Amino acid sequence: MSMNKHILVTGGAGYIGSHTIVQLVEYGYIPIIADDFRNSNKIVLSGLDDIIGHQIVTHEVDICDYSQLKPLFEKYHFDGIIHFAADKAVGESVNNPLKYYKNNIGGLVNVLELSVEFNVPNFVFSSSCTVYGEPIDIKEVDELTKLSKANSPYGNTKLIGEQILQDLHTSGSDIKIISLRYFNPIGAHPSGLIGEFPVGKPNNLLPFVTQTAIGKQKELTVFGNDYPTTDGTCVRDYIHVCDLADAHVKALDLLQKKERNFIDQVNIGTGKGTSVLEIITAFKKLTGEKLNWKFGPRRNGDVVEIYANVAKSESLLNWKCKYNYQDAILHAWQWEKHLAQHV
Numbered sequence: 001m002s003m004n005k006h007i008l009v010t011g012g013a014g015y016i017g018s019h020t021i022v023q024l025v026e027y028g029y030i031p032i033i034a035d036d037f038r039n040s041n042k043i044v045l046s047g048l049d050d051i052i053g054h055q056i057v058t059h060e061v062d063i064c065d066y067s068q069l070k071p072l073f074e075k076y077h078f079d080g081i082i083h084f085a086a087d088k089a090v091g092e093s094v095n096n097p098l099k100y101y102k103n104n105i106g107g108l109v110n111v112l113e114l115s116v117e118f119n120v121p122n123f124v125f126s127s128s129c130t131v132y133g134e135p136i137d138i139k140e141v142d143e144l145t146k147l148s149k150a151n152s153p154y155g156n157t158k159l160i161g162e163q164i165l166q167d168l169h170t171s172g173s174d175i176k177i178i179s180l181r182y183f184n185p186i187g188a189h190p191s192g193l194i195g196e197f198p199v200g201k202p203n204n205l206l207p208f209v210t211q212t213a214i215g216k217q218k219e220l221t222v223f224g225n226d227y228p229t230t231d232g233t234c235v236r237d238y239i240h241v242c243d244l245a246d247a248h249v250k251a252l253d254l255l256q257k258k259e260r261n262f263i264d265q266v267n268i269g270t271g272k273g274t275s276v277l278e279i280i281t282a283f284k285k286l287t288g289e290k291l292n293w294k295f296g297p298r299r300n301g302d303v304v305e306i307y308a309n310v311a312k313s314e315s316l317l318n319w320k321c322k323y324n325y326q327d328a329i330l331h332a333w334q335w336e337k338h339l340a341q342h343v
């Protein structure tokens, strides 16, 4: 059912976007990338060429600019949109909230306006487990868990984004919508040809680990060792980016089976919690590399422990993880070594 269907992928040159492109092509879709490369790198496009064997049509446009985006809708007949394009650094969003509201909210509204205008039937939204905030009592959250007030402007853009989609649905719009609530994506394509390309100092754990091991960063700081967890460090649900990419294609498949005016939200995680120290220990063991790290104070706004209940994703999307965090660590390390040779 995917034959010759054109899918607009905003932020398609980014970390999760690029891995999703590979998966879309594998399932017979024709992805069209819209990306302005503000937080991505063209090396990822050549990696995509090498994996796929041909070039993916890419338009260098800013999705916040309606007049740049509209011509794409005039040129192609899109069957669906996967909307990744957004900023995602929690700390930066606290210092520069307007950047986040402009890009994450303004961009979303532009893309939706055009989806309505051109009758694009299917819409997949990048949401985040950040919408649950700090879960009370239970650490395993399902989709019925109460959403919490966001603790950063970034988190707020994901909450508001979901609310905008809900309001559009309530208005009676034809569009079929699914929000995927990502837990912590890590890893890279097993080929080592595409992966995460953090601009500046990484905020996230695994890129910081691999950059420290390869010598781009001096030392990794583990933020806090006195949390009420098994080893005192925070626990997250780390999901391989290729599994996450696959969930997007499964979500598109589901939407196409639905009638008009559909909306739902699904967690995308592994269902297992892993601590920061477990990641570090696994990295050293699996790669045999040394890692310079120390404990430091807690980071502001960090949730203690959260992982996904995956029952809904497995039944609704007919999707399951293929990889574990050990695979993801090895793949991220291959990508870091690839970058060291090619950039």
Ligand code: UFG
Pocket: 088, 089, 090, 128, 129, 130, 184, 203, 204, 205, 206, 208, 220, 221, 222, 223, 224, 233, 234, 235, 236, 276, 299, 302
């Ligand atoms: N951590 C360290 N040292 C570091 C970086 C991270 O100890 O240098 C720890 C953090 O304290 C946390 C864990 O590693 O316990 C994971 O941190 P990340 O920054 O990788 O990811 P978060 O769980 O903080 O996720 C947040 C938001 C997500 C958002 C994501 C994207 O909750 O919604 O950042 O940046 F998508």
